[in-house]
Amino acid sequence: MLSLGSGGGKTAKPSFVSYVSPEEIKKENVNDELKPHLLPGELVICEANTVVKYSREDSLQRGFYGKLVCTNFKISFLSAEQLLDEVDQSYRNKLMGENDISLHCVDQIFGVYDDKKKPLLPGAVKNKIPEKLLLYCKDFRVFHFGLTYTKEEDAKRLIRVIVHHCLNPTSLKCLFAFSYVGAAGGLKVGPLGIEGEPPTIMFETKNDWRDELDRTGGLLTYRIISSNENYKISTRLPQFFAASVSDDDIKKYKGKGIPLWCWSHPSGCALLKMAAFPETVDDNSSQMDKGWIDRQLQVLGETHPLNHTIKTEILSATLPTLQEIQASYSRFKQLFLPDNAAEFWESDVKWLSVLENANWLEIIRQCLKKALDIVECLEHSTSVVLVEENCSDLCCLIASLVQVIIDPHFRTISGFQSLIQKEWVMGCHCFLDRCNLLRNNDKEVSVFLLFLECVWQLLQQYPPAFEFTETYLTILSDSMYIPIFSTFLFNSPWQRDNNQMLDEDRRMRSRSLKLPSVWEWSVQFENSVQALFYNPLYIGKPKLDRFRRTQRIKPQRQMSLPSSPSYHSRPSPKKGFFREETDHLIKTFLGKKISRWTPTAEDHSVNNRLFYENWRSKPIDLHGLLLPLHDGPALKIWGQRYLRWIPEVQIPGGGLTTTLNKAWEIIDEIKTLQTKVSQCLLKRQPSSPNTDVFTPFHQSSRLSSTFPFGTLRRQSIKPRIPVSTNLSMSFGSMENLPDDEEDLGLL
């Protein structure tokens, strides 16, 4: 592993050794027994025998024979020999096995022809069969399948099918989710979220919105708008939402230009978002639009009880564009898809600068910074209106990030899930387009992933403040590519309701074939795996949540910070002042592209710093404001997500896992002791052995840092030092290896 020289990819001759040789397989025809685990509605499209799966752990020199199956849901590799380890068993997805790749999870497909890697694209599949098929997944797995021993027609067909189903555009109706639900006969919808938890609020009914308004104390100012019921006004709005405008106004512009309520700060000010009007050529109408928005803002200002100031924040002006985000992410993700160990160690030297060039961390930084700016405004009793063209990308991101930062409720699992429902699903984030599940457009942008990244940064900075672990976030990000859940499948609630209603079985409409929501974790995981979602270090709020609202009615007592004078000295925005100001700013920014990302104004940045330092100088309240550090050294790579499948980075028996594991142990111990104490108190009852103490982890020494992902390296963990017999020639043991491995295989 240390100096593999030119690496394993170069071995033209197959140097792997399986426990069963190809001849044996043909004789015994063992593969007949291998049946893929099919979900309801899943159909096998094609399959090929005697495919070799090279394992990354063995430097791609060895592998297993098995059968590669492509269904309408996944690509699955089945092998008789591959034994699942205990650790693998402990983390099991009910839908996807270890060697299953959902069709939507496939990112890139390559074929290796004569040691050369060539991308396989639909329509350009060669007749020649590649020796190896490389599948790069969106969850950063890399599969190497050898096709040398496969029957030619099988291999050809398999490749064509895989390329077709993974890369060709498809239509919404063809997504597996519909045949799945159809075949399952209407899934029994279990409790949302994790059992025993407060339920996830879906924000599909009026009451959900009312409760949320009530919880945050926004009920005084905002009301629930139900004029869009059955999507009468706009398909880009949820059926219910909260705002402070009249129904007529909403109808007039079909939902555009209306500040939609997101969240209310305890001080009474609120976070709102608004879809900007599209750019029009007509001066008249743009004037009108502008007047309209001014009026809206004015209304907003007047309706506020304390007559707060209002600030509009045009996100596209100060944040990177969606194209930049996507370009950066695609650069970034390539860093984590090394072909082999040699390539990995090669990148090692220049790691930091390559990372920097990808610019992804910088984008995270800017999002955190922007959220921080808005948090500051809210803390200074200034309502903020986020403006974006269609109010469904960066608006969702910043709005939800701000809420995670301020409101501890959204740092619990159920709160976080509710937040995603409120801001993303009901905020009409175009999951279908942004995840590019249909592969028919170029709108793919990982905005939601960027949000999870930002939350992860916060999580790793303040671990005890979050009820969930990074494992939860990682699994959530993986679930985006399993096309079963209604959460990530549609562009808007309208599209979802429309498609669910018009399902193939029209007559059975009353049965309402409902796709499961991703929050029904029991669809994917057993309870034992769900336990991994819980952060053992989380400090729960000492059961005061019930009374929180009453506390919060008194504004600006707990969280208040000395408000900087500049905020109050600003003129009130009643005459559309802010709109003009921001317009002006946008022009200057667009003029100088370079200066776009610099802070808006000098005095503002100083204020920002003052606010920040002020907060820092106080002890951190984990149930209060939680400002993220956003300077360069504070940002880290989400190792569990990006590095989990790279065996070189795994830390056997180390990493954060061990810390969590230890915490679990200690908590168990406390539980045991507590029961003992209470037993003592209950008049010397014979102590029953405490059996139901639940430990999600096994022995810590058997875990690696990437737990629960990635298999522990089966090979020895020590670095391998090849022996050279010649001084001048430091050959990387290429010739020796096959023989060595032969011996090894026989052992």
Next chain:
Amino acid sequence: MSDRLVGVRLLMGEKVKGEARNVRKCSFNKQLCESIAGKLLCTNFRVAFVAVETGTPQVAEEGSLLLGADDVALSCIDRVVAVNNSRTKILTAASNLKFQPQTLLIYCKDFRLLHFQFEPDSRACEIIPLIAQSCQPASPRKLFLFQYSVEVSNDLDHRQLNSNFDGELYPTRMFETQLDWEMELARTGASGWRVSLVNERFEASASLSKILVVPRKILDLDIKRACAHFNEGRIPRWIWHHRGSDLLRMSNFQSNTYAQRDGLSKLEELLYGAQSKLVIVDVEDELPTPPEIQLAHSRLKNVCSYENCSSVRDPDDKWLSALEGTRWLEAVRLCLKKASEVSSLLSNQCLTVALQETDDRDLACLISSLVQVMLDPYWRTMLGFQSLVQKEWVEAGHRFSDRFNHHWTTDKDESPVFLLFLDCVWQLLDHYPVSFEFTDTYLMAIHDSTHILLFRTFLFNCPRERAYIQQTLATDRRTRSNLFSNGWPRTRSTVRGEQVVLKAGFFTREESSCPLPPVWDWSLQFPTKHQRLFRNALYSDTQLLAQNGTSVHSNTEQADAPSLRSVHLLSKGLLLVPAQLLPWKGASVAKKLSRLSQSLESLLEMEQPQRIPLPPFLDPVGLPFPPIPAPGLRLWKSCYLRWLSAGVQRKARDGQIAALASQIQSLERRLRGEADGRNAAPNGLDRQGNQIPHRPNAPIPACLSETATMETSFSTSVSKGRAIAADL
């Protein structure tokens, strides 16, 4: 002058040399330029700032006992810079200030920057040249240490009398005596080695310690002869044993000497030790040289300093590439990689691994101690780690004095090799948080102690220098003559010239009378509360127990079969067969050839053990830690960036677990308490004053007591832990 008057808790023997009033201290890390008025003091130990408001010094609960938050030890000062409106000048001891400075900047070796502003008042500025002079003592004897030590020795004597154990004041094994080495041989289960006192008077090698461990078969006379063939006489000597393999250290061969034929065979014996397979590891290969380390460190200092504070915040400046440009992490990575290679060699088969370096006093220390930390859980305990530093650095003659440039003699030799080692250990600690008994706070305490010249540990270039100076101190103390009158300071230069043999009888006196405390006496520096932060709440010593069974291997058979001897060189991750093992004249051609063929033969055998696949899940106890790739490396932020931003995050997590653990403790105490005295009515408070809920007492079932033996030594409040437990 009383403390109250000065405003600083002065140490014994510390004297105020100058004072400047009306000084403002700026904390411009927050870019707010807040400044506090106060006075600036310069003593013979520190530069201190006393704010006007806080009149009296307070006994610190946490933090250093020696230095306050606004103090800096003179030995920690890196640069003194005076700034005027127009001019900036770096002051040295000799330079005189020609302008009226308004601002004084003190750059510290621990990356701190102190910023003082002066009123336009000429008298206050007089302190600036004084500081510049004091921090660069004209001669080593002006070091405050020696005033301090004389004063503190009385105190130490007192403590020594009060304590029962004789001689061993510190439980850390200092490796200064024969006993420590014999215990180490026994602990690791090494056979075929003996402790030799051949260097007791530093005649064989001036830079080695008194005690050497050598093969049993070799006579002291032969060892003395062998010394001539190695740089500085640093012969191959046993350091450590692991699973049948021995670790040796030696300097490069003196190739220009002529060896007798029988002498040559003795040399080979010395090299092979108790094994028949030898791997020579050239530690300089692939690793950065000390000057490169120094360069990387100063670049790192630059990146992490206040001036570049903006680069940390400003999006336009690239933090990551700036960090990469320092090449510090690269150095850390290479060291870890090398150590991991060596440890994989050691853990596989029975062989002798000899670490070779030109003078065997820098990187060899680093690599050998890293390897041992990786492989042996004993060194991951606090006492073990301290013993390791004693064994591999202090007694092995790492030139602390030169490398840290304590005496401002020359910049050429300065190189923070030891700090690089601490960083490497921190990386391991970061990756394996439950495997170490200590925390990064502890590593930081060691890190900072290297800049405080009060302790003998990091003060000297070699054991001989230490012995000599301590000797002098002891004599001085005894006679109460005029301190340091012309006598010993010159010897530093004589010690450097290795050939000078001091007159016999000089070193015979007992060293135990030495008045200089080692750094390991943490109570001198830190209050007990702070020392508690050194202990890792996550650590469990089960690993230590597991190790004891596995380490002992007897392998006398191989030692008796010299015919199968082989030698390899580890270079660039490959094992090479050297063309010529020993560079000395006298080795015949025929012998060389035969050796080559033998080694080719035995090479296959050597491969053999490597091929045995390890069971998939071995306990990580004996496993070498794998090399850490770049994505896994991190900057030791809590150390390097602590002056820029407070490292709250980690503390939060650790405190969390400590709180949980303390809850266990209190529960256990209650259980035990209830078992012990069922009639003693609890008053709601346990021994430590923690509130325990009042409940009627009941006897505890006997079978439960086993859990009550869990070791916990944690602090902080219980209430948080309770909250968690209640939640779950």
